[in-house]
Amino acid sequence: MKYLSPAEKQLFNIRVWEIVRRIPLGRVITYGKIAELIQPLPGMDPKEYLAWSPRWVGGAMASCPEDVPWQRVINSQGKISLRKGSGQSVQRQLLEDEGVQFDERERVDLRKYGWEGSDFKAS
């Protein structure tokens, strides 16, 4: 079993924030997608990474810097993830201000607004 050192976890968070900063205005990405764009850490079991990295991304968002557009990160169902505070309504408002539309069930069409990270990989 490979456990992450504090330094590795910090590096993971930094990579997450770098990617989120690249998301274009009015586009969204999922936690899992961000995890895919980050190469698994050396020595880590790929299966294990696949299972837990999305949650680590969530953890990174829980304490992100001011300049990170956290509102553009949603879950794989196209919905805003629930959290402790009442930030969901704030997140939805911010996205609507960017032109992202929600359907009657509070969902975003990922085929329309989802960002695949192509701009990130290209640069």
Place this chain on the structure above:
DNA sequence: TCCTTGACTCAGA
């Protein structure tokens, strides 16, 4: 040190 909780995702029913 033990225990709880967490901004997730996927497969199966």
Place this chain on the structure above:
DNA sequence: CTCTGAGCCAAGG
């Protein structure tokens, strides 16, 4: 489409 359970990490009290 909705609901459930498994996965078995990491931080904080």
